[in-house]
Amino acid sequence: MLGVCYYPEHWPESWWERDAAEMAALGIRYVRIGEFAWSRVEPEPGRFTFEWLDRAIETLGKAGLKVVLGTPTATPPKWLVDLYPEILPHGEDGRPRGFGSRRHYTFSSAVWLRESARIVTAFAERYGQNPHVAGWQTDNEYGCHDTILSYGPEDLAAFRSWLRRRYQTPDALNEAWGNVFWSMELSSFDDAVLPVAAVTETGPAARLDFWRFSSEQVVRYNEMQTAILRRLSPGRFVTHNYMGFFHDFDHYAVSEVLDFASWDSYPLGFLEKFPFSEEERARFTRTSHPDVPAFHHDLYRGMAGNRFWVMEQQPGPVNWAPWNAVPMPGMVRLWAWEAFAHGAEVVSYFRWRQAPFAQEQMHAGLNRPDRVRSVGGEEAAQVGVELAAFGPLPENRPSPVALVFDYEASWITRIQPQGADYRHEEISYRWYEAVRRLGLDVDIVPPGADLSAYSLVLLPSLPHVSPAMLQALKATEATVLIGPRAGSKTRDFAFPDNLPPGPLAELLPITVTQVASMRPGRHAVAGDVAGGAGRWREWLETELAPVASFDDGGAAVVAHDRFIYVATWPEADLLGAIVETLALPRAGLTALPIPPDTIRIRRRGDLTFAFNYGTEPWTVPEAESKRFRLGGATIAPQDLACWEG
Amino acid sequence: MLGVCYYPEHWPESWWERDAAEMAALGIRYVRIGEFAWSRVEPEPGRFTFEWLDRAIETLGKAGLKVVLGTPTATPPKWLVDLYPEILPHGEDGRPRGFGSRRHYTFSSAVWLRESARIVTAFAERYGQNPHVAGWQTDNEYGCHDTILSYGPEDLAAFRSWLRRRYQTPDALNEAWGNVFWSMELSSFDDAVLPVAAVTETGPAARLDFWRFSSEQVVRYNEMQTAILRRLSPGRFVTHNYMGFFHDFDHYAVSEVLDFASWDSYPLGFLEKFPFSEEERARFTRTSHPDVPAFHHDLYRGMAGNRFWVMEQQPGPVNWAPWNAVPMPGMVRLWAWEAFAHGAEVVSYFRWRQAPFAQEQMHAGLNRPDRVRSVGGEEAAQVGVELAAFGPLPENRPSPVALVFDYEASWITRIQPQGADYRHEEISYRWYEAVRRLGLDVDIVPPGADLSAYSLVLLPSLPHVSPAMLQALKATEATVLIGPRAGSKTRDFAFPDNLPPGPLAELLPITVTQVASMRPGRHAVAGDVAGGAGRWREWLETELAPVASFDDGGAAVVAHDRFIYVATWPEADLLGAIVETLALPRAGLTALPIPPDTIRIRRRGDLTFAFNYGTEPWTVPEAESKRFRLGGATIAPQDLACWEG
Amino acid sequence: MLGVCYYPEHWPESWWERDAAEMAALGIRYVRIGEFAWSRVEPEPGRFTFEWLDRAIETLGKAGLKVVLGTPTATPPKWLVDLYPEILPHGEDGRPRGFGSRRHYTFSSAVWLRESARIVTAFAERYGQNPHVAGWQTDNEYGCHDTILSYGPEDLAAFRSWLRRRYQTPDALNEAWGNVFWSMELSSFDDAVLPVAAVTETGPAARLDFWRFSSEQVVRYNEMQTAILRRLSPGRFVTHNYMGFFHDFDHYAVSEVLDFASWDSYPLGFLEKFPFSEEERARFTRTSHPDVPAFHHDLYRGMAGNRFWVMEQQPGPVNWAPWNAVPMPGMVRLWAWEAFAHGAEVVSYFRWRQAPFAQEQMHAGLNRPDRVRSVGGEEAAQVGVELAAFGPLPENRPSPVALVFDYEASWITRIQPQGADYRHEEISYRWYEAVRRLGLDVDIVPPGADLSAYSLVLLPSLPHVSPAMLQALKATEATVLIGPRAGSKTRDFAFPDNLPPGPLAELLPITVTQVASMRPGRHAVAGDVAGGAGRWREWLETELAPVASFDDGGAAVVAHDRFIYVATWPEADLLGAIVETLALPRAGLTALPIPPDTIRIRRRGDLTFAFNYGTEPWTVPEAESKRFRLGGATIAPQDLACWEG
Ligand SMILES: [Zn+2]
Ligand SMILES: [Zn+2]
Ligand SMILES: [Zn+2]
Incomplete structure (x- = not known):
């Protein structure tokens, strides 16, 4: 099924109804909203203005759409930062990382946890039982912009507590960290410092513990949000949208309390993030390297429940890579079908309409800022039609x-x-x-x-x-x-x-x-x-x-x-x-005879999908014996086929 | 006409008279002085020691030279920084950029503006009507060393005031900046922060406004200095010496109150500053790329009054580029004539004599530290002779x-x-x-x-x-x-x-x-x-x-x-x-048949100049029909010609 | 003679005796210990626990080994940093460089000097006349991790005092530094600032003075330690272990009070530290460039007394270079003999056994963490056998x-x-x-x-x-x-x-x-x-x-x-x-006909050594006339020969 990310707060309320109708017409079933809307929902401490969000959800629901509601904790508003500056994360240089973008909080701050619980509770109380709300997304992209490891006073205090719980005695810590080396021995947990900004490298065991501690804080934070949502929004799913090529915390552990994992798929941007060769980057600049989406589908499918969503799917050029290509025609469709082939339940595009303002104004949407459907939007619409014709996809089977x-x-x-x-x-x-x-x-x-x-x-x-x-x-x-x-x-x-x-x-x-x-x-x-x-x-x-x-x-x-x-x-x-x-x-396994640089095969249940990332058509072997559900014997570049068996 | 930059405070007073005589002999008419001499003129708060400067100006004037006096605000003395540390600029990391070099001030400091007005007034009162003083240069190279954008408390306060004046209400600001995105909405102008050091990129409209604000502060600062000079030094021109390939503030706006713009021409240094290819840098390492000086002449001629000066002209190797070449023989002369061809009124060399000490000791002058004329000085002298023979240059005409x-x-x-x-x-x-x-x-x-x-x-x-x-x-x-x-x-x-x-x-x-x-x-x-x-x-x-x-x-x-x-x-x-x-x-325009990589043509009035940046001689087409004023039919490498028509 | 660096505090006391016996069996005569053991010797202020070190020295001495005792000042313990945070060095950004590794002190802190004298005195009083203690190493690798130049308040105060002593009057300083340039003149020594973090470059004379000051502080610090040791440990030598390709302080001046200089020879690591070409780095990745060890032997032999030790010799891969190769078989032996050829008295391997924990766990030793002799240990053992057979090495003669x-x-x-x-x-x-x-x-x-x-x-x-x-x-x-x-x-x-x-x-x-x-x-x-x-x-x-x-x-x-x-x-x-x-x-000198890229010759007294850094065997010219003491006419790659004459 298709979904989309939508920001009703970015558009005149008079546009919402047409937007919802066009979503439904395009085959969209799920709409994620709300995850950056804190300042619009609580413009000053304790004063809530949920009414606009009530109306937005109602408008979407009336169009037959289901809402995935994001908790807005990735963007604490200015008044909160001013009330509690200790929630800010700190860089390796010990300086606070300030207001003005997003994710400006440290998981170590007790005040931040309390405030997070407060706003999540407010959302969940208001919408937990709303009939249009199908599920929840906690926060947004934990760790984005290097926000797992924070080096401030709150972090130090929390780390010391964590060490005390873990080691019980300073001697046990000294032993585990090898502190006898270079006279680094501690006589109390209050002696422990963050493993950063020393004259030369700090102890590797200390650094690993600091990373474990930081990862566990994400787990605990996500558990806190999830527990509130479970209590106040029974019957709804809870997920989180993870990122690509990001490993600063243990995603398995965070996922334990989720119904399923989601992830945000930006295949072209990731081409610049992973250390591909320059030759690979040049070659796949408008398709991405053929294993980038698949690697993540297979990774996140393994997180929880053998299910996953793509919560954000690239619909055209993005804005955040060193260079931002326009996907080759066909790729926006191909990526969606590839996600389904790997077991995705929903592919949700980011975003419904390109915002004409602010940081992501150069990020494409399914619609242009002038309310016309974009090139990528047309491909998404084709997927919508194809999905409707296709009927239900089979269950996923284990891989060999x-x-x-x-x-x-x-x-x-x-x-x-x-x-x-x-x-x-x-x-x-x-x-x-x-x-x-x-x-x-x-x-x-x-x-x-x-x-x-x-x-x-x-x-x-x-x-x-x-x-x-x-x-x-x-x-x-x-x-x-x-x-x-x-x-x-x-x-x-x-x-x-x-x-x-x-x-x-x-x-x-x-x-x-x-x-x-x-x-x-x-x-x-x-x-x-x-x-x-x-x-x-x-x-x-x-x-x-x-x-x-x-x-x-x-x-x-x-x-x-x-x-x-x-x-x-x-x-x-x-x-x-x-x-x-x-x-x-x-x-006891056998390789398939495919062009390894460009063709990828994936089975879902009794179906086989093939995807062409290359520049030449590829003909499916023994195609005459196959029953095709999508495409046919010859798969054009940036096209795909699906057959039974 | 030729000029030169001179620092009498760097040399024994007994040298001044011979220096002045040699300047005059070389064909120099204008001498810029004073712009870094604050500590010598006001060695402690309120105690002025102008006498040495009186004598220096008198010595120059007696030799028939005209003085361009620089206000010394680019180098606030240590006692001023100690009295008012808030004048220091701040880096992106929020730390003050300290004393020990130059330009250690922020345009945002009200105290700094007051102190600047005080010293400019002192200079103008003393020399505003001095018969040898032909004009003024405000400060020196606004923005040099990345000093336009400053990120300190004074800057934040001034930026908030600027926003209040510009937007009147926080809602207008929120709307203009798109602050609904990522919950960045402000409820008061005191909520505004500098768009820096956030977790990830800050809003582009906020950043653009901060740049406009910073640029306008330069405008306001230059207006303040200029107004004092106009009042106390009637009949003298006011200019400022801009830099090359530098665009951090709006030079047009700053120039509005000036009589004309000046600029500091270091063609070889700029070769390393602009993103030329390595091939270009290797090829033009000792001449500069053929459009570097011309681009700036044409840019700065357009600032005010269709006039401009080159206030500082490279006379040999400089000290501040990653590599510092010796100009090819002929280039010091060529650059001067090229400036005149583009309409310069004065070409003023930096500097009269290479200083044997301090930061710029590896920067050549027209004379060596041992008082012998340098290689570049010999070429300047040739220009002096040629200018004298040439007579007045025609008016500049508009370009097509x-x-x-x-x-x-x-x-x-x-x-x-x-x-x-x-x-x-x-x-x-x-x-x-x-x-x-x-x-x-x-x-x-x-x-x-x-x-x-x-x-x-x-x-x-x-x-x-x-x-x-x-x-x-x-x-x-x-x-x-x-x-x-x-x-x-x-x-x-x-x-x-x-x-x-x-x-x-x-x-x-x-x-x-x-x-x-x-x-x-x-x-x-x-x-x-x-x-x-x-x-x-x-x-x-x-x-x-x-x-x-x-x-x-x-x-x-x-x-x-x-x-x-x-x-x-x-x-x-x-x-x-x-x-x-x-x-x-x-x-309706026609291209000229010149070797495009190396030959440049420029018309001034009814004269045509040609310059050879290459390694091969070039013969002027139809030379027999031309009346040459400089050079002749064949232009050797690093040589030039001028003909009528 | 051979030596080794040993950390009894890293191993169970029950292992010491076997370790000592195996050292002696390998031909080792000197064992350096103690230089990072402060926290084990003084676990809290004033409470000394020397007993374990007494036993370690006794165990080594009983095995016939001589001890070189390091003063432990390179690793001030946490309690000392907490008592006196002013001892921390500061970076160019003005921030303290904290606890968690080593060398976290500035030479400018008077408290640090007092505490250093206290611990050195404690060591010297306890062991100064111990019969097994042959000599002392002061501190460890002065300057390692860029710790010569420090930019904190203690440094500023000490620098001002130094300037006052050097220049007597501010005018003399202004003159020497050329402070008239850019109005940098000071009216008191309290006006002087550290030449760092200004808007652009600071005065070169100021920077040079700051470097001289910093270097002189190392001299003074080493003199302080040496004086204590001379007083309390008569008849023992005092040395310091310098680094390779490190020039931040004047090693000649520091060496003046030493009996001889030592240095730490890591030929493979230095290949990445010096600006060799990529071709050279690839070619010599497992041998080092043929002049790297020799350059330093010749440099440090010239420091004091025409003697030197290699205090730390690479015995296998190290951990601190961008890439860490395994030496080619033979190199661990070759490097030792090359040191002797250049006049080394002792080659001491770092370290006896690879530590399985902490920062240097990937640094090889003569033994593996599982107590088995390593590959490098086998080569060291061969050197031990060869040295025993060789007899005394001749005196070193001056070079031409x-x-x-x-x-x-x-x-x-x-x-x-x-x-x-x-x-x-x-x-x-x-x-x-x-x-x-x-x-x-x-x-x-x-x-x-x-x-x-x-x-x-x-x-x-x-x-x-x-x-x-x-x-x-x-x-x-x-x-x-x-x-x-x-x-x-x-x-x-x-x-x-x-x-x-x-x-x-x-x-x-x-x-x-x-x-x-x-x-x-x-x-x-x-x-x-x-x-x-x-x-x-x-x-x-x-x-x-x-x-x-x-x-x-x-x-x-x-x-x-x-x-x-x-x-x-x-x-x-x-x-x-x-x-x-x-x-x-x-x-009047004659070149020898050697393959210049790979063969190196060195004379010691009446012996000639040849070393093969290449991949081809080399035959010694006129070998038949030579009396070989090591090897023979043909020198295999990574092998050596020694002959008389
Ligand atoms: Zn994202
Ligand atoms: Zn300049
Ligand atoms: Zn070291």
Whole structure:
């Protein structure tokens, strides 16, 4: 189903009715509103002006639309900041980050939590049982603009409390952090400082704890909002709209109390955010790289309930990337169908109409500022027609491949990259891409998830292997492909006693005795598989004969039972060979013969979808035997097809 | 005529008389002094020691030299900063920018204005009627070292007052700024904050207003100084020395009270300041790019009275660029003559003698620190001889081409580049260059200026088209060449109701429905004109058939009546073709056959000057029929010629 | 002899005895301990817990090991910072640099000096006469993490006192700093501000004085510690462990009170710290550039007593460079022998065992965290065996070549580079390299040192030539090769009255009349020597005929008597030609025929060592006539040889 983000407060009330009618005509079912409207709803402390919002919801509801109501906590109004300046977040330089945009709050402020509860309660009391309100979105894009880690006095106080609860005694903290090093020992929890702005790097265990603390604060904050909504708005769903390529907090933990996760899909903007090569960026500048939307669909589908929404879908050029391209004709439609193929329940465009003013005025909408439907709006309308004709989409089935994605791994490798270009996000995405280039479906799962249903499990980046994770690996019969640095850290950011891969040595008889981070450049690997490697190399102590080796004979890949270990950062060719010729046969899986750079396949239930991100048409193999539900045997560039089976 | 900048306070008084005699001998008529001498004139609060300056002026005057006296406000002394620390400017980080260099004041401080008035009055009372004092320079290089925008408490208070005067009510401000977006609404002017240091970008209308406010403060400050000087120094001119490639305030508005504008010409330093390509920088490293001095001559000639001075002329290597080349032999002479060709009344070298100490010790002068004439000094002396022989230069005539240059356009595109390499300064300069490569003279004029005398008008960058500007375009019969983004913003930094090009749609039946900023790379444009385009592309809704199109058929250039619209950022080849084959024929103008990369032509009255920036000699066409006043038929590299007609 | 750095406080006491036994077995004689152990020795103010350290020293001593005890002042404990927050250093932004790592103190704090004296006294009283304690290391790596220049209130107060002592009157200071420029004159020493955070650049003389002041504070601090140790620990040596490629204070002056200098040798990490080309970094990524260790050995041998130690030697990958390679097999051994060849008395590895926790957990040791000997540990053991067999090494003899290295020159050229890529460190290193590529030994000496013993003296970078330096040049008969900018500044950072080369004009009849810093690019130089030049060029006024010239005839190299002057930054080919064909013949020296990119030769006494940094074996010429003490005629990559004669 389609949705849209709408800001009735941005438009004359006289426009609302026509807007609602046009939404319905376009096939839209859900309208998200309210998430930045605090100053319009409570213009001064305690004086509420909900009447306009009542009318807006009523107008939408009368048109047959369902409302998703956002709590407006991402934009505390000026009077609140003036009353309680301590709610402001602080930068690494210790200075407050001020009013004038959004997300100007720290999760550490008790006053902020109280005020947040107050406004969420006010919203929920007013609309919790409104018949047009189908569900809620908490806040908006937690962490956007680097707002997870805050370095102010409120944060320090909260962090000290958290440490006290976690460690009970200063000695336990000193031990966990290795504070004997450089005389950093503390004699009281009030000695603890934020791990920032020291003369040189602060302790990695301290930094990891500060990140965990900060992430847990998001969890607690979201729980607070959700609990209020559950109590006052029974029967409505609660979700949150996450971002792309953002890993500053544990999204799995935040999602635990949600009905499902949502995410905001800006495929072209993300092309500039992820470290793609300049060649890739030039090539895919108007389509995005073919795995960008899919990676996130699969990630967020795994958060809660095997469901997800796209809460904000790019409908044309955006305003926030270094360069902002116009999507190739067809992409606005393609992205919507691709989301549905990956299991999305709703694809909601951001936004109904381009705002002619303020920060996002260059961000397209389904309509132009002059109330004419935009190019992207036309494509959305086509999706609306197609969806209506299509009928209900089948249930999503589990994928044959699981990729374990760990947020803590992102923090650990950012705290200690050891090599300037070692990026958790990049290796995770590239391993996902490698499997998708072979036409296979992937589920992205948290560490510790049940892996028994999968044939192949990827662990591209998991420095800390928890007991639950180890247990899950033991409990599955899947082939497991393990990346470098796996098991290299304990919970307290230390070496495991048996050296890396720590607990994984139970499964795979190797010891990592030395590691090198390597300057940019390609190193040849040859053996049963061949290709290039770079960035990282490990020296293994093992009885295992290498499956592939470096020039000097050192192992690059080893295998034992169901476990394959990659002791380096494989480039695309080596990684592709490892997956295709080592992992898939062991896992009993078969690659599909697709052009790997541009065609993507995804199954939903008994349907198969194919998407063309390239510049050449592609003909579906054995098309004559297929029953097409969308498109046909030949898929034009930026087009798609769907067939049964 | 020649001038020079002199610092008697830097040298033993016993040197002054010989210095003055040597100046006169070199052909110098004007000597600028005093602009950094506050601490020597008022060493402690209220105690004035003007006697040394009396003697210096007398010494110069006795040698037949005229004095241009600078007010010393660019360098408040330490005791003043200690008495009134609130005069210090503040950086974006909110910290004061301290004592120890220059320009350490904010235009927002009422105390600073009072103290400035006091010292200017003291100077004017003492020297306003001195027979050797020909005129005044206010302050020095307003804005140098990024000192227009200041972010301190004084600035906030002044900005709030300015907003109160401008908007009368908070609601009007909220409306103009679009504050409903992200709950940014204010309920009082005391709620307004400086648009800086927020969590993410602040409102563009707020930022534009802060820039306008800051610019207007410079206007007001310069008016204050000028009014004092007018009152106490009747019959003397007042000017200010502006900088190159600097657009942080509205120079037109500041110039309104001046007799003429001056500017400080450092052609080699500016090569590093403007985004030239590395190839250009390497090629022109010792001459500067051929349009750098001319662009500024034409810009500053248009400020006030159709007159201008070069107040500081580079006489050799400078000290402040990343690399500081020695000018090619001949350039110090060439730059002086080029200034005269563009209408300069005086070319004043900076400085008489290289200082052996302090911040600018690596900046050349006409003399070396050891009192020997420098290489550049020898060239200046040659100019002196030539000028004496030449006799009076003719009056300047209007040019056939006008380029509208708008300071607000610089602020708008910096606030909202939308593409990382979209630069107002760059497109303005490149369009100027395109016309100059064809041998045509250009006047640079402010938006709203009378355009009726011109055959061709260029609007390379004018996002906000005011009613006066629209009227001027209607009132002229010139061919008008319009660049991308024209008319795309209202006065309040919003979309025009009819979408871009807003008011220009009256002249040209097009609507811009989508825009893309494009990553670096060349996109082919073909049709009546052909070439490359990049950075920016617009999609037009229009009945007009494209004059040139992109690959996919989208219009790149359209024309209607006298108006040509370029819906992209044209590269040099496409831009050259547009000007030469579309614009000039319509305008009834003819290009000159010059080597466009290196030869520049400029007419002053009935004289024609030619300048050779290249490495090969150039022969003037039909030279036998010309009466040469300088040089001859063949112009050597770094040489020039002047002929009648 | 071998040494090692050990942290008993990091390990269970039950491990100490085995550790000590294994050290002794490996051939280690010296163990450095204690330098980061303050919080373990004084866990709260005035409560000392030396007993564990007593036992650690006793355990080591019983195993026959000698202890080098570090004073623990590099890591003030948290309680001290809380008691006296004024000890914290401040950044350029004026904010304190806080607790959480190390070196969080400013040399300006009187309280810090008092507390330092207190803890040093406590250490010295307890261990000064301990029979196992052979010597002391003061603090650790003065200046590491940019801690020489500090910008807080304590620093300002101390700087004002220093200025008062130096200049006596404000007028003298104003004169020395050229404060008349830009009205910067001060009327009292309390007017002086730190030369930082002004609107634009502050006065160069002020900045140089601030650097001198800061350097002198290190001298004074080290003297304070040393005096205590001398008094309480008679008969023990005192040293300090300096860093590589670090020049923020005058190491010669600090060394005056030491018995010898030590330094910390991390050849692979330094490859990323020095501006090597990317090609060099790629090529030498696992060996380091062949002159990196040698340059520092020669530099630190010249500090005090013609002796030096390597106090920390890289034993494997480190953790702190952007990329951290594993040394090629053989390099850990090679670096040790190379240090001995250059005269090192002790090579002490950092560290005995890799710490599994805290900031340096990725830094290798001689042992792995699991108590197994590491790859580097095996190579160290080989050195131990070889050293035992070798017997005593001969005395070091003077080298034929001296290179004058001046710390103030580093400050001067950083304060005023004039060209963005003009780096004192780089030109100094490259001139050293040029001589070493020809197989010659070099002594690095301070300006003013006696040069009478040398045949060739290099002055790559000496902007300020003191009277003592001039005298030394007059007093030697050596050929002197002088680089650009020599003699270009007075003590007060001004031009000399006679222009550059200032006092050197007594020796060489030239005057530098203009200088250019040049954008990256190669400029041809030809004549008696030929090659490329860049970055810098000077114009000379002289009667001397150029030895080599630029394209336009300007001199690039001139010579007069024993003096050769290079008026540009020579590239490797031109520099090599100058040294080999101009300088060596005049000096009566002969180059050795070695592959200059990879083979290095060093004589110690009557022994000659050769080291192979390359990828090909090298055969020693006339090997049959040599008596080899290590290795043989053919030296494999990463191997070495030593022969008599
Ligand atoms: Zn967003
Ligand atoms: Zn200037
Ligand atoms: Zn260190």
